[in-house]
Amino acid sequence: MSVTAAQGFEAAGVAAGLKASGELDVAVVVNRGPLRAAAAVFTSNRAKANPILWSQQAIRDGVADVVVLNSGGANCFTGAFGFQTTHLTAERAATALGVAAGDVLVCSTGLIGTGDETFRQGVLRGVDAAVERLSVDGGADAAHAIMTTDSVPKQATVSRDGWTIGGMAKGAGMLAPGLATMLVVITTDARLSSTELDRALRQSTRVSFDRLDSDGCMSTNDQVTLLASGASGIVPDPQEFADALTALCRDLALQLQADAEGASHSIAIEVVGAASEYDAVTVGRSVARNNLFKAAIFGNDPNWGRVLAAIGTTDATFDPYDVDVTMNGVRVCTGGGPDRPREEVDLTPRETHLLIDLRSGAHEATIWTNDLTHDYVHENSAYAS
Amino acid sequence: MSVTAAQGFEAAGVAAGLKASGELDVAVVVNRGPLRAAAAVFTSNRAKANPILWSQQAIRDGVADVVVLNSGGANCFTGAFGFQTTHLTAERAATALGVAAGDVLVCSTGLIGTGDETFRQGVLRGVDAAVERLSVDGGADAAHAIMTTDSVPKQATVSRDGWTIGGMAKGAGMLAPGLATMLVVITTDARLSSTELDRALRQSTRVSFDRLDSDGCMSTNDQVTLLASGASGIVPDPQEFADALTALCRDLALQLQADAEGASHSIAIEVVGAASEYDAVTVGRSVARNNLFKAAIFGNDPNWGRVLAAIGTTDATFDPYDVDVTMNGVRVCTGGGPDRPREEVDLTPRETHLLIDLRSGAHEATIWTNDLTHDYVHENSAYAS
Numbered sequence: 068m069s070v071t072a073a074q075g076f077e078a079a080g081v082a083a084g085l086k087a088s089g090e091l092d093v094a095v096v097v098n099r100g101p102l103r104a105a106a107a108v109f110t111s112n113r114a115k116a117n118p119i120l121w122s123q124q125a126i127r128d129g130v131a132d133v134v135v136l137n138s139g140g141a142n143c144f145t146g147a148f149g150f151q152t153t154h155l156t157a158e159r160a161a162t163a164l165g166v167a168a169g170d171v172l173v174c175s176t177g178l179i180g181t182g183d184e185t186f187r188q189g190v191l192r193g194v195d196a197a198v199e200r201l202s203v204d205g206g207a208d209a210a211h212a213i214m215t216t217d218s219v220p221k222q223a224t225v226s227r228d229g230w231t232i233g234g235m236a237k238g239a240g241m242l243a244p245g246l247a248t249m250l251v252v253i254t255t256d257a258r259l260s261s262t263e264l265d266r267a268l269r270q271s272t273r274v275s276f277d278r279l280d281s282d283g284c285m286s287t288n289d290q291v292t293l294l295a296s297g298a299s300g301i302v303p304d305p306q307e308f309a310d311a312l313t314a315l316c317r318d319l320a321l322q323l324q325a326d327a328e329g330a331s332h333s334i335a336i337e338v339v340g341a342a343s344e345y346d347a348v349t350v351g352r353s354v355a356r357n358n359l360f361k362a363a364i365f366g367n368d369p370n371w372g373r374v375l376a377a378i379g380t381t382d383a384t385f386d387p388y389d390v391d392v393t394m395n396g397v398r399v400c401t402g403g404g405p406d407r408p409r410e411e412v413d414l415t416p417r418e419t420h421l422l423i424d425l426r427s428g429a430h431e432a433t434i435w436t437n438d439l440t441h442d443y444v445h446e447n448s449a450y451a452s
Numbered sequence: 453m454s455v456t457a458a459q460g461f462e463a464a465g466v467a468a469g470l471k472a473s474g475e476l477d478v479a480v481v482v483n484r485g486p487l488r489a490a491a492a493v494f495t496s497n498r499a500k501a502n503p504i505l506w507s508q509q510a511i512r513d514g515v516a517d518v519v520v521l522n523s524g525g526a527n528c529f530t531g532a533f534g535f536q537t538t539h540l541t542a543e544r545a546a547t548a549l550g551v552a553a554g555d556v557l558v559c560s561t562g563l564i565g566t567g568d569e570t571f572r573q574g575v576l577r578g579v580d581a582a583v584e585r586l587s588v589d590g591g592a593d594a595a596h597a598i599m600t601t602d603s604v605p606k607q608a609t610v611s612r613d614g615w616t617i618g619g620m621a622k623g624a625g626m627l628a629p630g631l632a633t634m635l636v637v638i639t640t641d642a643r644l645s646s647t648e649l650d651r652a653l654r655q656s657t658r659v660s661f662d663r664l665d666s667d668g669c670m671s672t673n674d675q676v677t678l679l680a681s682g683a684s685g686i687v688p689d690p691q692e693f694a695d696a697l698t699a700l701c702r703d704l705a706l707q708l709q710a711d712a713e714g715a716s717h718s719i720a721i722e723v724v725g726a727a728s729e730y731d732a733v734t735v736g737r738s739v740a741r742n743n744l745f746k747a748a749i750f751g752n753d754p755n756w757g758r759v760l761a762a763i764g765t766t767d768a769t770f771d772p773y774d775v776d777v778t779m780n781g782v783r784v785c786t787g788g789g790p791d792r793p794r795e796e797v798d799l800t801p802r803e804t805h806l807l808i809d810l811r812s813g814a815h816e817a818t819i820w821t822n823d824l825t826h827d828y829v830h831e832n833s834a835y836a837s
Binding site: 113114115143144145146148178179180282283284286287362365366368370372373375376378379387388404405440441443445447448 | 496497498499500526528529530531534563564565667668669670671672741742743744747748750751753755756757758760761762763764765766772773785787788789790824825826828829830832833
C-alpha cells in the first residue's frame with residue numbers, strides 16, 4: 068500500500084538536514100522497468116518553482132526513470148542559483164543510478180525563497196543517501212520524507228486483475244498550506260505508453276485533485292507524476308485503467324482533505340441539477356472559496372444565506388430564487404426562501420455534506436473543501452517565524 | 453459632517469426593536485429639494501435582496517425623495533412576503549411624507565433569511581417614528597441606526613465653493629461581514645441632473661468602494677445612493693464635482709477599512725508598472741483575496757512568496773521573474789529572487805503598505821484590504837448562534 072506496491076519500483080526516504088527537526092526530508096522513487104513511460108501534471112500558477120520548470124522539460128519525451136523529492140524548501144524564486152540546484156540534483160541522481168539527467172524529475176516543497184548553498188548541499192547529500200537505501204520496502208519512508216505540516220503520510224494502492232497502481236501524496240493544492248504544495252507520485256506495473264498515461268492522468272486529476280479546494284490558494288510547486296514499469300506484463304483496458312487511477316487519486320485527495328491543517332470539518336459540496344459540468348464546478352468552487360461560509364461551518368452554523376450569496380457571484384445558469392440548499396440531509400432553503408428550520412441541521416460531525424440543486428440541468432460535480440478555523444489562521448500566520 | 457451637512461436634507465434614526473440590543477435600527481433620509489435628482493449603484497451579486505430589487509426599479513427615473521434604511525434583518529431570500537414588506541415600507545414612508553412610493557428607496561442589512569411579520573411590523577413602526585423626528589441635525593442618529601457590527605458610525609463631508617457633499621456608511625463590501633453589507637447614502641446641495649449624478653457616482657465608486665476588498669465576499673444588499681437637492685443654487689463643474697465625490701467616497705471607504713471586523717492590519721496593495729488599469733486591479737485583488745498572504749500579515753510575517761504565488765494565478769501581463777515586491781518600504785523581492793532580508797520589514801503598525809511593481813507599463817491601482825485574523829474567524833462563525 069505505497070508507491071512501491073506495483074512491481075518494478077524502489078524507493079527510499081532519508082534525513083538530510085533540510086528539516087530542522089531532523090526528520091526524513093529527501094525521497095527518491097526509481098522505476099526499474101522494463102518500461103520507462105511517464106506523465107505528469109503541474110501547477111497552473113504562472114509563478115513556478117525551479118523544480119517545476121525543470122520537470123516540465125524533462126517529461127516532454129514521456130520518459131522518466133527517477134523522481135527526487137524534498138521537503139524543507141520550495142526552491143522557488145531563488146533565481147538562477149536555484150535552477151542550477153535543481154539541475155545538479157537531477158545530475159547527481161542520474162550519475163548514481165546510471166540514467167540520463169533529463170530522465171530525472173525533481174519536486175520540492177517548503178518555504179518560497181528558500182534555496183541557498185546549505186539547502187543545495189543538503190539535497191545533494193540526501194540524494195546520495197537515498198540512492199544507497201533504495202528498496203521495494205522503501206515506500207513508507209519516501210511518503211514520510213515528503214511530509215511538511217502533514218500529520219500522517221498519505222498512501223494508497225489499487226489492484227486489478229494482475230496489475231497494480233500505488234501512490235503517495237503530501238499537502239493538497241494549498242490544503243496544508245503551512246509549508247504548502249501538493250506533491251503526488253503514482254506508480255503502476257501495467258503496460259501503457261506515455262500517451263496513454265498522460266490521457267488517464269489528466270482525466271483522473273480533473274475529477275480528484277483538481278476538485279479539492281481547501282483555501283482557494285494555488286501553490287507554485289504542485290506536481291503529480293505517474294510512472295509505469297510494465298513489470299506485470301499486462302496491458303489493461305484503457306478505461307479500466309483510468310477508472311482505477313481515478314479511484315486511487317480520489318482516495319489520496321480525501322486523505323489530504325482529512326488531514327487539512329487546522330480544519331475541523333471536511334466539507335463535500337455536491338452540486339446537482341447544473342446545466343453543465345463546468346457550471347457545477349464553478350458553483351461548488353465559489354462556495355469552497357467563501358470565507359464567510361467556511362467560518363460559519365467552523366461554528367456549526369447552517370448559514371445557507373452565505374451559500375446563496377456565494378453562488379450569486381458566478382455566471383452559472385440558474386435562478387437564484389429557485390435553488391434548493393440541503394445541509395447534512397436537511398433542506399434549509401427552497402424557492403428563494405427558508406425551508407426547514409436551521410436548528411434541525413447537525414453540523415457537529417467532521418464530515419459535512421452540502422447539497423446544492425440548481426434545478427437547471429442534469430450535470431453535477433463535487434468539490435471538497437475545509438472550514439476556516441482559528442487554527443488555520445494561526446498555523447498560516449506563524450510558521451515562518 | 454454627515455448626511456445632513458448639505459442644504460435641503462433632513463434625517464433621523466430611531467430604535468424600532470429590530471436589534472435585540474434596543475439600539476437605533478431604522479433611519480430615514482429625506483431630500484426637501486428643490487431638486488429631486490438621484491442615482492444609485494447596487495451589488496452585482498445575482499442573489500439580490502428584496503430592497504435591492506425594489507430600489508433598482510425605483511431609481512430608474514432618476515428621481516428619489518426618500519431613503520429608508522434598516523439594520524437587524526437583510527430581508528433577502530424571504531420570498532414574496534419579503535418583497536411585500538419592502539413595498540409596504542416604501543408606501544408607509546411615502547404616505548407620511550406626501551411623496552410617491554416609487555420615489556422611496558429602501559436599504560436593509562442583517563441576516564439573510566430574516567424578514568418575518570415581526571420584522572415587517574418593526575420596520576413600519578420605525579418609519580413612522582423616524583418621520584416624526586426628521587431634522588437637519590438627524591444625520592448622526594441615522595448613521596448610528598444603520599450600524600450592525602460596526603464599532604463606530606462612518607460619516608464624511610466635503611465642501612467646495614458654495615456647495616457641499618455629505619455622506620454616511622456602514623459595513624464595506626463584506627468588510628464587516630458579521631452582519632454584512634455596505635450601505636452608503638450621500639447627499640449634495642449642488643445643482644446636478646440625475647444623469648450627471650449617475651456618471652459621477654459610477655466614476656467615484658469604481659475607484660473607492662469597488663477597490664475595498666476585505667474578504668472577497670460580496671453581499672446581497674450593497675447599495676450606494678446619491679441624492680441632490682440643488683439647494684445651494686450652484687451648478688458645479690462636472691469634473692470638480694466628481695473629484696470631490698471621489699474624495700468623499702475614499703474617505704468613507706477608508707473608515708470602513710479601519711473598522712473592519714476582527715482585522716488587525718489595514719493593508720493598501722499598490723500595484724504599479726501595470727500594462728493596464730485592469731491588470732493593476734486584477735493583480736491587487738488576487739493578493740487581497742489570498743488567505744495565506746492575509747494570515748501572514750496577521751502574524752507580522754513579510755512572506756513575499758505568497759504575494760508572488762497569488763499574482764501568478766492571474767492573466768495580467770507581467771513576467772513573474774521580473775517583479776519587485778516592497779513591504780512597508782523594504783524591497784524584499786526583485787528579479788525572481790530575494791532582495792533585502794525579511795527581518796528588515798516592520799509589520800507591527802496597523803497601516804500596511806504592499807507595493808508591487810509589475811515592470812510592464814505605466815498603469816496603477818490601489819486595492820484596500822485587511823488581514824485574516826482569529827477574530828475574523830470568530831466573529832463570522834458565531835454571530836448567528
